[in-house]
Amino acid sequence: MSSPxxxxxxxxxxxxxxxxxxxxxxxxxxxxFNWMYAKAQGGKFVLRVEDxxxxxxxxxxxxxxxxxxxxxxxxxxxxxxxxERFDIYREHAEKLLAAGKAFxxxxxxxxxxxxxxxxxxxxxxxGLIVFNTDEIKDQVLMKSDGSPAYSFSCVVDDALMGIxxxxxxxxxxxxxxxxxxxxxxxxxxxxxxxxxxxxxxxxGARLSKRFGAVAVSDYRKEGFIPEGLVNYLMLLGWSPxxxxxxxxxxxxxxxxxxxVNKTAAQFNIEKLKxxxxxxxxxxxxxxxxxxxxxxxxxxxxxxxxFDAAWLERVLDLYKSRMSTLRELVERAGFxxxxxxxxxxxxxxxxxxxxxxxxxxxxxxxxxxxxxxDVASTEKVFRDVVAELGIPMGEMVHPVRVALTGDHxxxxxxxxxxxLGKTRTLARLRAAFV
RNA sequence: GACCCCAUCGUCUAGUCUGGUCAGGACGCGAGCUUUUCAAGCUUGCAACGCGGGUUCAAAUCCCGCUGGGGUCGCCA
Numbered sequence: 001m002s003s004p005x006x007x008x009x010x011x012x013x014x015x016x017x018x019x020x021x022x023x024x025x026x027x028x029x030x031x032x033f034n035w036m037y038a039k040a041q042g043g044k045f046v047l048r049v050e051d052x053x054x055x056x057x058x059x060x061x062x063x064x065x066x067x068x069x070x071x072x073x074x075x076x077x078x079x080x081x082x083x084e085r086f087d088i089y090r091e092h093a094e095k096l097l098a099a100g101k102a103f104x105x106x107x108x109x110x111x112x113x114x115x116x117x118x119x120x121x122x123x124x125x126x127g128l129i130v131f132n133t134d135e136i137k138d139q140v141l142m143k144s145d146g147s148p149a150y151s152f153s154c155v156v157d158d159a160l161m162g163i164x165x166x167x168x169x170x171x172x173x174x175x176x177x178x179x180x181x182x183x184x185x186x187x188x189x190x191x192x193x194x195x196x197x198x199x200x201x202x203x204g205a206r207l208s209k210r211f212g213a214v215a216v217s218d219y220r221k222e223g224f225i226p227e228g229l230v231n232y233l234m235l236l237g238w239s240p241x242x243x244x245x246x247x248x249x250x251x252x253x254x255x256x257x258x259x260v261n262k263t264a265a266q267f268n269i270e271k272l273k274x275x276x277x278x279x280x281x282x283x284x285x286x287x288x289x290x291x292x293x294x295x296x297x298x299x300x301x302x303x304x305x306f307d308a309a310w311l312e313r314v315l316d317l318y319k320s321r322m323s324t325l326r327e328l329v330e331r332a333g334f335x336x337x338x339x340x341x342x343x344x345x346x347x348x349x350x351x352x353x354x355x356x357x358x359x360x361x362x363x364x365x366x367x368x369x370x371x372x373d374v375a376s377t378e379k380v381f382r383d384v385v386a387e388l389g390i391p392m393g394e395m396v397h398p399v400r401v402a403l404t405g406d407h408x409x410x411x412x413x414x415x416x417x418x419l420g421k422t423r424t425l426a427r428l429r430a431a432f433v
Numbered sequence: 434g435a436c437c438c439c440a441u442c443g444u445c446u447a448g449u450c451u452g453g454u455c456a457g458g459a460c461g462c463g464a465g466c467u468u469u470u471c472a473a474g475c476u477u478g479c480a481a482c483g484c485g486g487g488u489u490c491a492a493a494u495c496c497c498g499c500u501g502g503g504g505u506c507g508c509c510a
Binding site: 017018050052053055056105106107108123126130131132134136137140141143144147149151169171172173175177195197204205232236239241262264265266267268270272274275281318319320321322331381391392393395396397400408409410411 | 435438439440446447457458459461468470471472504505506507508510
């Protein structure tokens with residue numbers, strides 16, 4: 001006989017960003033781990049905007065953070081804004097004052113901290129951590145301007161919102177004992193704490209503006225797709241085993257807070273690109289088009305009423321040759337506009353030898369082709385090369401440069417077919433004039 | 434400086450709790466196959482347990498020290 005199944009109490013976690021800047025990579029990873037933890041446990045995920053600093057908090061940052069989270073696919077079950085809860089913090093500060101656990105200093109309210117006491121907590125990721133209160137000075141609860149200090153509003157909210165597990169960056173470890181003191185002073189149940197390792201830049205130093213792109217929105221602009229960024233981020237500090245590509249949904253099923261690493265990880269853009277490329281490659285041209293069209297339009301390379309079937313052919317050609325949507329623009333731009341240039345370097349390497357006769361013969365022969373597809377263009381090309389008595393390569397490479405502006409790219413005949421007869425002929429005939 | 438956290442290939446990591454498989458995978462890099470170039474794909478190579486002491490028949494794994502790195506020391510969050 002077994003005891004009746006008692007459902008484990010659902011956990012409730014939160015992500016509490018301050019809208020004083022964009023959602024950065026580190027914050028996104030913290031949000032992601034909290035979100036995965038909630039999903040893995042069938043719990044709730046709360047988004048709390050910590051906008052107590054009226055000076056530095058900006059509505060546009062708040063919007064940007066929420067947009068970035070939505071883009072990443074991190075939805076929240078509850079939403080709060082601390083700026084709307086000042087009376088609650090004030091009320092709790094008054095209670096502590098009345099109970100003699102805090103005192104006033106001017107207009108500020110300060111928590112008294114007893115000395116020589118060990119504050120212990122069992123970190124979900126690091127195990128037992130101990131601080132002595134001799135290291136902790138009295139804590140400001142309410143500031144002179146009437147706004148709550150970070151630690152205080154954070155504790156009041158986590159308690160009142162029923163947060164069971166506080167999972168945040170390692171930079172908050174030393175805040176934890178101070179906050180535990182506040183939970184105790186107010187008689188609140190102390191939640192479990194888990195401190196995530198930080199994400200470092202390539203040089204091992206802290207991720208900062210100097211590092212380059214740090215905002216999630218920067219990566220979005222760079223052409224990374226949410227599935228790719230999320231997959232990469234989840235691998236920073238956590239591992240599902242010998243698996244690199246794992247969609248968020250499946251990751252949640254395997255996620256365990258106990259398996260989160262303790263070591264800070266370096267952010268590696270090369271691996272991020274590779275992960276992103278895996279997702280792009282796995283998409284159908286039709287799925288990829290949904291993501292690529294806005295980017296191409298923004299670049300002025302595509303107008304309404306474009307040929308969807310043609311675009312899908314282009315995407316099929318470039319799917320395995322791009323790791324970001326940005327790279328599609330860079331590498332396939334010549335298919336969308338005649339306004340592309342051949343670098344001096346490429347010109348010197350491939351177009352230094354004048355081949356006006358050869359090019360015009362090829363153009364003339366291609367002009368006679370009815371169905372301008374891969375097979376027929378290839379046949380014509382091979383016939384011309386044979387007729388001229390020159391090696392394929394001697395003709396292939398210069399032609400590619402003339403048509404695409406670059407010396408690398410998809411197969412030449414695939415390129416011609418998708419470029420179309422008109423543009424192919426025009427570019428061949430303009431190559432040496 | 435004080436307090437706290439951390440330590441496996443260049444990077445992300447598996448393995449550490451419950452010592453015993455040539456320390457495994459991935460990115461990147463090198464070589465090769467394929468090939469009109471580039472990618473993709475496939476095969477393959479290089480590459481790590483920071484150091485020193487213990488405990489043990491046996492230590493990446495347990496203990497101590499050192500070194501190194503990181504974090505925090507705001508009426509910022």
